[in-house]
Amino acid sequence: SYELTQPPSVSVSPGQTARITCSGDALPEKYAYWYQQKSGQAPVLVIYDDNTRPSGIPERFSGSRSGTVATLTISGAQVEDEADYYCYSTDSSGTHWGVFGGGTKLTVL
Amino acid sequence: EVQLVDSGGGLVQPGGSLRLSCAASGFTVNNNYMSWVRQAPGKGLEWVSIIYTDGFTFYRDSVKGRFTISRDNSKNTLFLQMNSLRAEDTAVYYCARGIVSGAYYFDLWGQGTLVTVSS
Numbered sequence: 001s002y003e004l005t006q007p008p009s010v011s012v013s014p015g016q017t018a019r020i021t022c023s024g025d026a027l028p029e030k031y032a033y034w035y036q037q038k039s040g041q042a043p044v045l046v047i048y049d050d051n052t053r054p055s056g057i058p059e060r061f062s063g064s065r066s067g068t069v070a071t072l073t074i075s076g077a078q079v080e081d082e083a084d085y086y087c088y089s090t091d092s093s094g095t096h097w098g099v100f101g102g103g104t105k106l107t108v109l
Numbered sequence: 110e111v112q113l114v115d116s117g118g119g120l121v122q123p124g125g126s127l128r129l130s131c132a133a134s135g136f137t138v139n140n141n142y143m144s145w146v147r148q149a150p151g152k153g154l155e156w157v158s159i160i161y162t163d164g165f166t167f168y169r170d171s172v173k174g175r176f177t178i179s180r181d182n183s184k185n186t187l188f189l190q191m192n193s194l195r196a197e198d199t200a201v202y203y204c205a206r207g208i209v210s211g212a213y214y215f216d217l218w219g220q221g222t223l224v225t226v227s228s
Contacts, residue, residue: 001170030211030212031212033214035215042203042219042220043146043154043203043218044218045215045216048208048210048216054216084153088215090211096159096165096167097156097167097169098144098146098213098214098215099156100146100153100154100155101153102153103153
């Protein structure tokens with residue numbers, strides 16, 4: 001089955017740039033999406049269609065995709081950005097499945 | 110206000126059944142892709158099932174034949190009927206609205222409802 005691979009954890013100091021990667025064989029054909037999930041809360045969409053921010057998401061969040069790797073970048077990370085981040089895409093083999101990466105715990109301190 | 114409200118979770122014995130509900134407001138369930146996503150305790154997000162606007166449904170392999178996704182247009186509500194439940198189905202279940210873009214992604218989530226399968 002199709003998989004998206006993320007690093008388990010990323011750590012930065014406040015004000016630094018955090019980069020979280022997501023690799024998947026189908027990413028050259030499919031958009032990548034990113035969700036932020038804070039403890040005990042439902043996920044929130046922070047990037048869609050590779051690099052577009054939904055309304056209300058701070059400008060410090062950006063996304064990119066190159067080949068089989070998508071990247072979420074948080075420029076000038078804030079303490080309130082500490083959360084789990086999940087990439088998401090869909091399987092390209094005709095299953096119609098949604099697929100989430102394993103998640104990356106971002107620590108900002 | 111546009112929102113989704115999940116309900117129906119609880120404690121059930123292995124082999125038992127449970128029906129989850131997701132009440133939508135501010136938009137029409139029938140006109141959108143709708144999905145269920147779950148999260149086992151301390152684990153990541155896992156896509157479970159989706160229903161398209163034309164009624165086609167899809168499931169991950171581990172729930173195929175046991176879970177059924179459906180919707181009631183008169184109640185503007187999404188459902189997940191879960192039968193033959195197993196310990197590994199224990200999770201918070203979220204309903205989510207799907208947006209079509211190439212394939213689909215989720216722009217709106219319910220607050221989640223906890224399902225615990227245990228004797």
